Amino acid sequence: MTNQETSSELFFEPPGPGTWTLDPVHFPRPVTRYWTETHPAAFLRGTQNMASYYGMLIDGLGTAYVNGFAYNSMRHLDEEQVPLRFGRAAEVFQNKLWREQLREWDEVRKPASIAAHRDLQAVDPDALSDEDLVAYLRRCRDHHSAMITQHMSFTGAATLPVGDFLAHVGDWTGLAPAELLGLTRGSAPVSAGASAQLERLIAAIGQDPSALALLESNDDPGGVLASLRSLPGDAGSAVSDYLDLVGFRPLDGFDISEPSALELPDSLLRSIRVTVSGRDLAGSDVNDLISGVRAKVPPEHRDQFDELLAEVRLTYRLRDERGVYSDIWASGLMRRAVLAAGRRAVAAGRIEDAGQLIDAGLEEMCSLVSGTAGPTARELADRSQYRATHSAKDAPALLGDPPSPPPDPSKLPPAAARLMRAMGISLGAIFGSSEVEHEEHLLRGLAASRGVYEGPARRVAGPAEFDRIVQGDVLVTESTTEAFNILLPLLGAIVTDNGGLLSHSAIVAREYGIPGVVGTRDATELIADGTRVRVDGDVGEVTVLV
Amino acid sequence: MPGAPVEALQGVPLFAELDRHEVEQIARLFKERRFNQGETVIREGSGGAAFFLIDSGRAKVTLGGKELARLEEGDYFGEIALIDGGPRSATIIAESDLVCFGLTYWDFGPLVQDNGLIAWKLLQSMARELRTAQQSLVFMAAPSTGPAEGAQS
Amino acid sequence: MNDAVVLAEASDTGLFGSKAVGLGDAIRKGIPVPPGVALSAAVVEGAAAGDEDVIRNVTALVAPLQTPLAVRSSAVDEDGADASFAGQHLTLLNVTSAAEVIPALAEVWWSANSDSAITYRQRVGLFTRPLVGVVVQTLLDPDSAGVMFTRNPVSGADERVIEASWGLGEAVVAGLVIPDHYRIDRSGEVLERKPGRKRVAIRPVPTGGTVEEKVPVELTEKLCLDDDQLEELHELALRCEQVYGPARDVEWAFAAGKLYLLQCRAVTRA
Numbered sequence: 001m002t003n004q005e006t007s008s009e010l011f012f013e014p015p016g017p018g019t020w021t022l023d024p025v026h027f028p029r030p031v032t033r034y035w036t037e038t039h040p041a042a043f044l045r046g047t048q049n050m051a052s053y054y055g056m057l058i059d060g061l062g063t064a065y066v067n068g069f070a071y072n073s074m075r076h077l078d079e080e081q082v083p084l085r086f087g088r089a090a091e092v093f094q095n096k097l098w099r100e101q102l103r104e105w106d107e108v109r110k111p112a113s114i115a116a117h118r119d120l121q122a123v124d125p126d127a128l129s130d131e132d133l134v135a136y137l138r139r140c141r142d143h144h145s146a147m148i149t150q151h152m153s154f155t156g157a158a159t160l161p162v163g164d165f166l167a168h169v170g171d172w173t174g175l176a177p178a179e180l181l182g183l184t185r186g187s188a189p190v191s192a193g194a195s196a197q198l199e200r201l202i203a204a205i206g207q208d209p210s211a212l213a214l215l216e217s218n219d220d221p222g223g224v225l226a227s228l229r230s231l232p233g234d235a236g237s238a239v240s241d242y243l244d245l246v247g248f249r250p251l252d253g254f255d256i257s258e259p260s261a262l263e264l265p266d267s268l269l270r271s272i273r274v275t276v277s278g279r280d281l282a283g284s285d286v287n288d289l290i291s292g293v294r295a296k297v298p299p300e301h302r303d304q305f306d307e308l309l310a311e312v313r314l315t316y317r318l319r320d321e322r323g324v325y326s327d328i329w330a331s332g333l334m335r336r337a338v339l340a341a342g343r344r345a346v347a348a349g350r351i352e353d354a355g356q357l358i359d360a361g362l363e364e365m366c367s368l369v370s371g372t373a374g375p376t377a378r379e380l381a382d383r384s385q386y387r388a389t390h391s392a393k394d395a396p397a398l399l400g401d402p403p404s405p406p407p408d409p410s411k412l413p414p415a416a417a418r419l420m421r422a423m424g425i426s427l428g429a430i431f432g433s434s435e436v437e438h439e440e441h442l443l444r445g446l447a448a449s450r451g452v453y454e455g456p457a458r459r460v461a462g463p464a465e466f467d468r469i470v471q472g473d474v475l476v477t478e479s480t481t482e483a484f485n486i487l488l489p490l491l492g493a494i495v496t497d498n499g500g501l502l503s504h505s506a507i508v509a510r511e512y513g514i515p516g517v518v519g520t521r522d523a524t525e526l527i528a529d530g531t532r533v534r535v536d537g538d539v540g541e542v543t544v545l546v
Numbered sequence: 547m548p549g550a551p552v553e554a555l556q557g558v559p560l561f562a563e564l565d566r567h568e569v570e571q572i573a574r575l576f577k578e579r580r581f582n583q584g585e586t587v588i589r590e591g592s593g594g595a596a597f598f599l600i601d602s603g604r605a606k607v608t609l610g611g612k613e614l615a616r617l618e619e620g621d622y623f624g625e626i627a628l629i630d631g632g633p634r635s636a637t638i639i640a641e642s643d644l645v646c647f648g649l650t651y652w653d654f655g656p657l658v659q660d661n662g663l664i665a666w667k668l669l670q671s672m673a674r675e676l677r678t679a680q681q682s683l684v685f686m687a688a689p690s691t692g693p694a695e696g697a698q699s
Numbered sequence: 700m701n702d703a704v705v706l707a708e709a710s711d712t713g714l715f716g717s718k719a720v721g722l723g724d725a726i727r728k729g730i731p732v733p734p735g736v737a738l739s740a741a742v743v744e745g746a747a748a749g750d751e752d753v754i755r756n757v758t759a760l761v762a763p764l765q766t767p768l769a770v771r772s773s774a775v776d777e778d779g780a781d782a783s784f785a786g787q788h789l790t791l792l793n794v795t796s797a798a799e800v801i802p803a804l805a806e807v808w809w810s811a812n813s814d815s816a817i818t819y820r821q822r823v824g825l826f827t828r829p830l831v832g833v834v835v836q837t838l839l840d841p842d843s844a845g846v847m848f849t850r851n852p853v854s855g856a857d858e859r860v861i862e863a864s865w866g867l868g869e870a871v872v873a874g875l876v877i878p879d880h881y882r883i884d885r886s887g888e889v890l891e892r893k894p895g896r897k898r899v900a901i902r903p904v905p906t907g908g909t910v911e912e913k914v915p916v917e918l919t920e921k922l923c924l925d926d927d928q929l930e931e932l933h934e935l936a937l938r939c940e941q942v943y944g945p946a947r948d949v950e951w952a953f954a955a956g957k958l959y960l961l962q963c964r965a966v967t968r969a
Binding site for chain 1: 895916917918
Binding site for chain 3: 579593594
């Protein structure tokens with residue numbers, strides 16, 4: 001067992017038996033108390049549904065929050081369940097059961113969820129009595145919980161066809177999943193965030209000169225959105241429908257701490273502007289990419305390539321829809337309810353600012369509305385301060401037992417092995433799960449500066465950590481600024497998460513004549529401090545050497 | 547008038563024995579620089595470019611994370627790196643909003659070279675620091691018989 | 700005062716630095732550049748020292764410029780060095796009024812005389828006192844902006860490489876995002892359009908300064924330049940080559956539908 005102390009004086013204890021893996025991708029900052037109360041049970045139910053539906057060899061995924069940071073663990077399946085799961089996995093591939101799930105989603109779950117969201121959204125929480133407001137908070141929370149479960153229940157349909165595609169095509173072409181994922185994007189005619197409502201909005205505004213003029217005006221964005229909404233005719237109603245659909249969604253993230261689209265009218269208006277002006281050439285790119293990859297597939301497998309890709313295209317929109325129409329919307333609605341409750345508590349003089357209630361647990365929120373005992377404004381402010389001043393970079397990547405290797409695929413029936421591999425690739429990409437066989441020690445980015453160099457990686461976030469670098473290190477960081485120039489004589493190579501060929505890091509790497517790979521997206525998450533790496537600036541690859 | 551106000555320099559022991567005219571001339575060379583609370587003014591190990599005088603506010607001096615001293619109005623710092631061209635010997639962090647007056651290397655050098663009195667004063671304060679450092683070394687090298695202050699980290 | 704002039708009159712790099720004179724050249728050749736003034740190194744130092752005459756003159760000179768303003772350093776001795784000083788210089792964005800320009804000049808002066816700036820200069824072989832002029836211009840609020848090299852800096856191929864993102868170009872220069880990546884060949888044919896991962900945008904804040912804003916999820920991987928804009932950038936590349944010569948590093952921005960040049964420097968190493 002590993003207990004870990006970090007430099008920020010937080011003590012991390014494993015939340016239970018087994019191996020717990022940090023999820024900094026979905027939860028880069030500590031979450032709210034409400035989230036820690038609501039998420040784990042709902043998430044577990046959903047992942048258990050997924051596991052049994054698809055015949056996975058786990059009993060769902062556990063989530064726990066340690067110091068507010070999210071940790072996942074694969075739950076052990078009872079031995080006696082295993083044969084059932086084997087049988088189910090075979091059925092899944094034989095009958096393409098993900099299509100059943102997709103049908104259930106389209107015909108039953110999605111419309112029912114939308115109706116439930118709209119029902120809650122139609123209530124004006126500020127107009128409710130204290131008692132009714134408390135009941136509304138509980139109702140929103142129960143809905144949120146059910147939606148979290150729903151999101152996870154449908155994850156299999158979104159991820160299995162993709163993972164299956166990546167596994168097969170990876171074998172046939174030798175290309176890495178990271179590279180092949182590009183083929184799966186944009187394959188839906190409506191990409192992330194788009195919807196029938198958005199399509200209608202684009203059409204209606206595009207044909208209405210007064211709407212277009214309003215859209216381009218420089219006035220206060222909140223005012224512009226309100227004016228657009230109240231335009232007569234098609235444009236106004238299209239805007240209204242669209243804003244009702246997306247307005248209460250957090251622009252990013254899942255927790256109730258994230259502001260909703262309507263709270264950030266500037267960003268929302270900008271994204272509408274750009275979408276209406278219709279710049280979208282990405283579609284044509286994907287087709288070129290696909291033909292390019294298909295050409296690398298041996299001829300005898302090309303039919304199967306087409307078949308696998310067709311399943312991906314069919315289910316791809318579920319990747320976004322299962323969140324957007326489930327818990328993302330529900331989270332926005334909960335936030336809205338909490339802010340109304342916050343205003344109520346402020347009016348009663350119990351807290352100072354409505355936003356403080358975001359850091360209360362559900363019972364605490366109810367208490368602060370009905371006037372029974374609850375946390376003080378000071379306590380809530382402290383919790384908020386904690387969240388704002390810590391990040392997942394403060395948390396250890398693993399807690400508990402060291403990860404055990406996944407079952408040997410050659411000992412499993414073919415369908416189960418195929419399933420495990422496919423889900424492993426997808427879930428690994430989503431959760432950074434240790435089930436993924438770490439064959440993937442390769443990161444790709446932009447080849448910014450030529451040359452090949454091997455050396456120890458040093459993860460440095462900023463000037464405060466500069467004295468950790470010694471001669472010959474490979475700098476691994478999010479991005480660089482002129483402050484980093486001082487380090488250059490010490491470095492053997494530079495690797496960054498962000499940045500392009502014309503960014504500061506790329507330019508200085510070329511100037512100093514050291515290999516540079518930028519825009520890797522995830523280097524700081526995937527490369528552990530001190531690991532030996534090979535940086536190939538000729539092709540834009542960073543290999544973690546074991 | 548450009549530069550620091552004469553009053554800002556008059557309180558500083560380094561300039562205490564100069565006459566008003568000399569102080570005025572020197573004051574003209576300085577430029578105001580402000581630091582926010584929490585800002586790192588100087589970082590240990592980095593090359594040095596400027597010498598600073600504190601006009602108002604407080605700062606703390608640390609080395610390797612350990613606090614060595616506190617500075618306040620009338621104190622100065624940063625001269626050592628300008629004299630020997632070496633790296634900064636300590637880190638200085640603004641504990642409150644800080645208003646300083648600073649001289650860069652190109653103005654500090656000639657100032658000290660042209661003005662023997664200022665040079666003498668600098669030598670005196672550096673000699674004092676050297677004695678203090680020597681005494682701590684002797685103390686730490688001796689076998690300890692009880693709780694030792696300033697024991698090594 | 701001939702050491703503080705409108706950009707169209709900046710032609711002495713020894714006074715104003717190559718950034719200012721580069722912009723002056725662009726204006727004189729009809730390339731659109733946001734309106735601005737150039738201040739010499741002596742003027743910047745005078746402002747930092749609190750010289751009242753200098754302060755009065757500068758304030759009067761920048762008064763007619765439409766706010767908000769961008770204050771950018773224009774180093775006078777950069778050309779002699781073997782390095783591009785990429786990012787070494789301070790840029791202060793969204794200075795809200797003429798009165799705020801003076802403290803901005805002091806900040807620029809100190810950043811050129813900071814410990815890290817001096818250390819970097821010494822390392823690249825410059826031991827003299829830094830001389831830093833300033834360009835003060837109207838700040839744009841661009842929809843998209845970025846950098847273009849008129850020759851491929853990695854392969855040396857005869858093609859334009861463009862990296863772009865939403866909002867102010869600092870997101871690309873400072874590497875805060877994975878920008879969109881485009882390549883155009885000499886004939887104007889677009890060879891590549893690769894969307895990046897543009898999660899943040901730097902935008903001006905009405906009260907001054909800038910903010911790093913999260914980009915809505917549906918725009919992070921959406922191309923921020925269309926073919927018309929790429930064609931305009933291609934033409935800008937041709938003009939820059941005519942005015943300045945080959946292998947140029949161009950910072951540009953699209954604001955209210957118009958393309959502007961913000962800076963044009965030599966690419967130091969291809």
